[in-house]
Amino acid sequence: MDTRITGATKAMAGEKDAAELSPEGIMQLGLGFWASKTLLSAVELGLFTELAAGPLDCETLRSRLGLHERGARDFFDALLALRMLERDGGAYRNTAATDRYLDCNKSTYVGGMLAGAGQRLYANWGSLTEALRTGKPQNGTEDGEDLFEMLFSDPEKVAMFAKAMTGGSLQAAEALARRFPWANYDTFIDIGTAEGRLPVEVGRLHSHLTGGGFDLPPMRPVFEAYVERHALGGRLSFYSGDFLAGPLPSAEVLVMGHILHDWNLEVKRKLLAKAHSALPKGGALIVYDQIIDDERRENAAGLLMSLNMLVNTNGGFDYTRAEGIGWVREAGFAEVRCEHLAGPHSIIVGIK
Template sequence: MLIAPPKSTVPPLALTGVLVGQWATNALFTAIDLDIFAPIKDGQTTASAIAKKLKLDEKGVAVILDGLVGMQLLERKNGGYNLTDVAELYLLKSSPLYLGDFFAFGRGPGAEAWKSLGEVIRTGKPKQEVNKEETAEKFFPDLAAALFPLNYTTAAMVADELKIDKLAGAPHALDVAAGSAVWSIPMAERCSNLKVDALDFPVVLKVAERFTQKYGVQDRYQYLSGDWREVTLQPNSYDLVILGHILHSEGAAASKLLLDKLQKAVKSGGRIVIAEFMPNEHRTGPLFPLLFAINMYLQTSDGCVFSVAELKSLLESNGFHEVKRLDLPFFKGESPVVVATKK
């Protein structure tokens, strides 16, 4: 007797893939907690040597090392394990781009919001509204600092692609919802004559000040404190405006208002740089922007994600043209950055 209909010949690989993703996350967090990566950097490259160094169970170390190889965070070589470039840059506590704080945030406040997804869908009311000032001042300082290593290398590629180092005269940039100033710092590093105004809530600007000092560009920053809706911007005063992951928390209506305000502040021929997580036009992928849309539904009143076509429409309706998605290394045609020029 058949116990399932003939159409059941498709195995549940998509579902097991989701489950494996949960296992991978737990394995990575455990490896970070146990500081598995540091001994490898120091030359202990076998499971037995790492286990001895960290006083851990050798079999447990061996299986988690193999899992990290499967995640392409380690590679096998000469009977041992080596760090990949990604692991060396982002998973060593000694690295300036260590992502440990970001993972800690994801396991704490970030994870708590997702536990409420069913309740939020039932009620239609977000868990919190991080786009509102009273919530943002509690939520964003730690997150802004934790996000710096996640975005710095991409921001540096954007600065190179736009040839920021070739800007002449006294270029003036506005970094809107600057956070840690991660999207403008690489530009300031490459162009010594670039002046930057960083706009954000007062408590978040303290994070920006800390990072501009760390990267030695603090003398070229001014700080505009407050909600972008209330801060006055001088007309035709900026050669470059940077929107590093703000539109998704504002939503479509507020984003249109913001772009209209910025269009007036940009000089003719000036550029706007927008970083966003962009799904394709049919909302069938990539997976991360689609999941991020759920995250915005959970944590904002009107947040969303925009496709390239939607961003193009928003920009063109607000006086920008020559809209294009930057082709950046590593992103395989799916870079998170769109650039446009004011007419």
């Protein structure tokens, strides 16, 4: 697959000059799952973690990963052509990016999201057409069954989901920790925290802050283990609860990252109202998602994420900047602003 910037890749990035795609670009976009599944399988096999210790020749790498000899060389060389691997002579090694982000032993690992995609989302997206016809999720849940009830019923699924959320929030968490004026506040709580990537990143950079993460009870051991690995147990705590059934914990800053898009409009509004009630006067609510541009033309990642909500939830959907700002204002916040954060992510900040 040619990795040069084509009309198809520009369209995925939301660039305006990609209005007319070449036949090659159309084919690359339509068959994009070939490259996607190649990467997902590499993550599932632990290929990049295996190579983190040093380069390996084809036969050694094939043997360590337990692969049949028929497809192994094509598999490795496809990853080379996709710029996921490098090769010197006959030895394969990670690129700088795959070594940093796809070695599961590094704190910068984002492969949890890709592992979850390979194990769960890839199959669900295979039924996108059915979801478009019926409006129903294609994740194996029964009619009316909640996705999170299914995920949180099994400790292994809890751990997998938590790692996926860490991978998906790494870029946004790093940017938010650096750009928000945390010096003006003393306490914060991340709502729907999963492993706690956002609290750890914020706590690591701002030693005056205390707080932690709020999530369902099964997430406690996962959160506490992750926080302890980063030596922040003295300042970051787990707050147990169900934000659909009860109030939110109180702090000067509440964060909702990748939370609102999981729910229908009624629940979105209820969660924002609960945040307003939990904050003190002058407190801040931070919402971040892959917020769609108001013209619904440019942020392809946000629009595709909204389709992901269709496939995986009962009522979730992503939203535009204007919609999000409007809901936050309706919840009672006096000062509301929206700004780009990182990649496809933007934040909406409301001050009580």
